[in-house]
Amino acid sequence: MTKSMLIVSRHAPWGGLSAREALDIALAGGAFELPVGLLFLDDGVFQLLPGQRPAAVEQKDLAANLQALPLFGVEDLYVCRQSLRLRGLDGQPLALSATPLEGPELADLFDRYDLVITL
Amino acid sequence: MKFAIALFSPPHAPSSRRALRFAEAVLAGGHEINRLFFYRDGVYNAADSIVTPQDESDLPAQWRAFVERHALDAVVCVAAALRRGVLDSREAQRYGRVAVVPTPPWELSGLGQLHEAAQSADRLVCFGGD
Numbered sequence: 400m401t402k403s404m405l406i407v408s409r410h411a412p413w414g415g416l417s418a419r420e421a422l423d424i425a426l427a428g429g430a431f432e433l434p435v436g437l438l439f440l441d442d443g444v445f446q447l448l449p450g451q452r453p454a455a456v457e458q459k460d461l462a463a464n465l466q467a468l469p470l471f472g473v474e475d476l477y478v479c480r481q482s483l484r485l486r487g488l489d490g491q492p493l494a495l496s497a498t499p500l501e502g503p504e505l506a507d508l509f510d511r512y513d514l515v516i517t518l
Numbered sequence: 519m520k521f522a523i524a525l526f527s528p529p530h531a532p533s534s535r536r537a538l539r540f541a542e543a544v545l546a547g548g549h550e551i552n553r554l555f556f557y558r559d560g561v562y563n564a565a566d567s568i569v570t571p572q573d574e575s576d577l578p579a580q581w582r583a584f585v586e587r588h589a590l591d592a593v594v595c596v597a598a599a600l601r602r603g604v605l606d607s608r609e610a611q612r613y614g615r616v617a618v619v620p621t622p623p624w625e626l627s628g629l630g631q632l633h634e635a636a637q638s639a640d641r642l643v644c645f646g647g648d
Contacts, residue, residue: 402637409648417648420558420598427629433637514636517647518526518558 403434405512408443412461413453418446421518422464429471436475436512437468438505439497444482449494465495477508520550522639524632525560527646529570529577534563537645538580545588553591553635560646561599564592564620585623593635596626 406425410417421437428435439447446461453460468476476497483489483499500508509515521544527533544551556564563581570576585592600609603617606626610618620626636642 404633404636416558416598416601423597424557424629424632428633431630431633433633514642516524516642516644 401433402513403436403511404428404514404516405436405438405509407438407440407515407517408446409441409517411442411445412451413456413458414442417518418443418461419464421516422461422468424516424518425473426464426467426471429468429473432472434475435473436477436508437473438477438479438500438508439482440479441482442486444478444486444488447478447493447495447497448488449492462494468495479505519640520552520638522553522555522632522635522642523551524555524557524642524644525563525646526558526644526648528559528562529568531559531646533646534560534577535575538577538584540643540645541584551588551590552639553593553631554585555593555595555632555635557595557598557629557632558646559602561594561602561604564594564599564624565604566621567617567619582624589623591635592624593627593631594620594624595632596628599626 406421408418408421412418425435425437476495477500478497480499480501523537523541525534525537541551563578566578568578604619605615606620607618609626
């Protein structure tokens with residue numbers, strides 16, 4: 400039986416390779432038509448802010464890779480509402496449609512997946 | 519039980535040492551490792567160019583000895599490795615670089631190998647995620 404995998408992305412987009420390399424696991428899983436979910440947690444929620452200008456820090460935009468998720472069949476996207484709130488981002492428009500979850504909903508999410516990778 | 523083990527941290531990180539001790543314990547306990555997969559800074563654990571001071575623990579050498587002794591399937595993510603200058607002979611030739619690490623039994627391959635190992639193992643155990 401095919402196992403589902405939840406990838407938990409916990410880092411802001413431009414401080415290192417974390418965000419990109421977490422996303423790459425999700426995209427690879429999607430390419431193999433595996434049931435993959437992606438949760439943006441803690442500073443990972445910063446990846447979802449629209450209108451970023453990564454060129455200012457000589458980085459390549461992550462937005463194209465994020466937008467590619469549904470094309471790769473990765474449609475189960477989640478964001479931690481508490482992480483948003485703690486960063487003053489609750490209610491802000493996000494670049495990607497992700498289901499906001501918090502508290503016991505997050506515990507349920509982790510329970511639903513067979514495998515979890517946190518980056 | 520069949521274990522897939524993924525490592526994300528560099529050789530000097532405590533989690534890399536714990537991953538190796540865990541892997542040893544898996545085999546010592548009569549279980550199986552279907553694949554080691556090194557990703558992110560974990561790829562440095564396969565860089566046999568690393569020279570560790572004599573009185574310090576040489577984790578890349580320990581990983582190599584472990585993989586060779588047990589003839590394990592040991593995969594280094596090629597995308598993560600290229601970014602970090604860890605190139606086997608094929609990639610070094612492709613990109614016109616002089617440095618060649620790692621050498622067999624390490625194998626550079628894609629993230630599909632992580633998914634494949636996770637699918638066929640009973641447990642995926644990750645070390646060094648942050």
